[in-house]
Amino acid sequence: MTEISPAIIDRLKSALGPKGWSQDAHEIEPHVKDWRGRYQGHSPILLKPGSTAEVAAAVKICAKAGIAITPQGGNTSLCGASTPQGEVLISLKRMNQVREIDAANDSMTVEAGCILETLQNTAEEANRLFPLSLGSQGSAMIGGLISTNAGGVHVLRYGMTRDLVLGLEAVLPNGEVWSGLTGLRKDNTGYDIKQLLIGAEGTLGIITAATLKLFPRPARMELAFCGLKSTDDAVEFLGLAKQASGGAVTAFEIMPRNALDLVLEHVPGTRNPLQGRHDWYVVCEMSFGREDGARDTLEAALGEAFEQGLIADAAIAENDSQQHDFWRLRETIAEAERAHGKALKHDISIPVSKMPAFMNQATATVERDYPQAEVIAFGHVGDGNVHFNIMARDAGAGDEFLAGIKPASDIVYDLVDTFGGSISAEHGIGILKREELARRKPVDVTVMRAIKQALDPDGIMNPRVLLG
CATH class of the missing domain: 3.30.465.10 (Uridine Diphospho-n-acetylenolpyruvylglucosamine Reductase; domain 3)
Incomplete structure (x- = not known):
């Protein structure tokens, strides 16, 4: 990486004006640490352009000098894709019109x-x-x-x-x-x-x-929180719900009992809307163009699922507040995991029809080989996206636990390949998975490198990310 000279810094400051840059350590600090706390970076200057023209001016200066750039949005990357390691950091936060x-x-x-x-x-x-x-x-x-x-x-x-x-x-x-x-x-x-x-x-x-x-905008949204006994039943229930609603299912999320237990323990104000314990839970959302018949459609789908033994219990949200509470049980799993301790996380996708077999086999294999670990597998049944996380059975796990179970990722990714899936579903590659990508998809990476070379021959754009 070309060293960023004081002269280049001065040119960048001049191009963006007094509101367009900062070298204040306190302002830069939140931008150089990733959301999970996994990566700590540094940058000699934070650029805050207020227009496309200012972005272009900054990039031209860096391109001419061979200076690398890390672009950043809200800094919510889960794979280290926006953490600078000495590059010029360009934040788009002022461009919000x-x-x-x-x-x-x-x-x-x-x-x-x-x-x-x-x-x-x-x-x-x-x-x-x-x-x-x-x-x-x-x-x-x-x-x-x-x-x-x-x-x-x-x-x-x-x-x-x-x-x-x-x-x-x-x-x-x-x-x-x-x-x-x-x-x-x-x-x-x-x-x-x-x-x-x-x-x-x-x-x-x-x-x-x-x-x-x-x-x-949908005229009506209906939401149900359901208890089930297996992931196979969840996939069958999804098919039933789609058919019964005429394709009105907009979200279908699954979570295991141990994930719900963590949320109830660590996230204040949460409660289980169902009586008793179930091995799995589903949040099923349907959206309708008309108010008439919306609730009846959801109730009919739930009734048929009960008759077929696919669900054991269900609660329907009666208002916006209850919908928020149901969703909060699913959306705060990551927050609850952080409170429990560190976890080895995998964002993978599997064909929906094969999700149950993958989740069962991967969980059994990981927990057999690593008895100190417990799998929390949750995610988006409707599109096959599984967040397959491995955490310590005992609370307070740190970096030592992560180092000890790191080889478990090979088990997970090998099974992903076996089931015809992808090692990255929605979080991207970033720094976290770039070697894994190169190892498992060498032809794809060769093509991507050719595209990168054509558009960015000097390799200044986010140079450590995706392709390394």
Whole structure:
């Protein structure tokens, strides 16, 4: 990495103006530590551009000098993708304007620093829905979410982030602005450049704005919290719910009893809405275009599931507050795990039909080989995304525990390959999985390196991430 000279620092300061940079250690500190506390980085300067032109000016200076750049959104990466190690750090947080809402086109154009929750609320004010929803939505920024192709709980109905993007604006590694902002749903004019940038984790350029898809707001949402005895029953219940509702299932989340126990123990204000204990729990959400018959549809699906022995108990949320409480049981699992101790985490995907077999085999194998460990496997049944986490049976586990069970990842990833899955479902590759990616998908990595070389020949964009 080329050393960042005082002269380059001065040029960057001059290009961005007094509001566009900081070298204050206290301001930089939150930007150089990842959300999980796994990676600690450093940077000689934090750049805070307020426009696409300022991003382009900064990138041009760095490109000419061969200076590496780490772009950052809300710093919610779970794989170390936005933690600088001496690079110039560019935060998009000041670029947080909604440029346009086109309700007739069901789209909105926004800057990369917009917080996801803000965009959800903005869409709601226009009587529209922006369906991307995940646990960090109060701090995650749309540019970073696009760069990592984030998933969330509504992938079953609306798809991944890449399915929600109509157009992008980005600054390429040479400082040139590529303007692909468009509300078009049909555009066959060659390579789809935006799709190269989506999921590239900032290695091919810096996303500065996006045109996003909006949807009609559901007239009614119904939510049930259900107790089950097995993951096989959960998958069968999913199929039944989709069929019974005519495709109205928007989310279908599964969690084991040990995950719920952790949440109830460590997250204040949570309670189990069901009587008795069940081995597994499902949060089933349905969204409807009409109020009439919505509750009846959910109740009919639950009734049929009861008759078939797929669920043992269920509670239906009666109001928004109860819906929030049900979702909180699922969304605070990571928070509860952190309170318990450190865990070896895997964000993987498996074909939905094979999820039960994978979860059963992987859990049995890991807990057999590592009796000090306990598996907490939860996630998105509807799209096959399993968060397969391995934590200590005893509370307070630290780095020593992680070091001792690290080889368990080979067990998990080998089984992922056996079941035709992916080692990364929605969190990306970052630094955490780059060697694993290279080992398991060498041809893919060769192709990606060729693309990287074509767009970023000097390797200045997020140089340690994804491809290393």
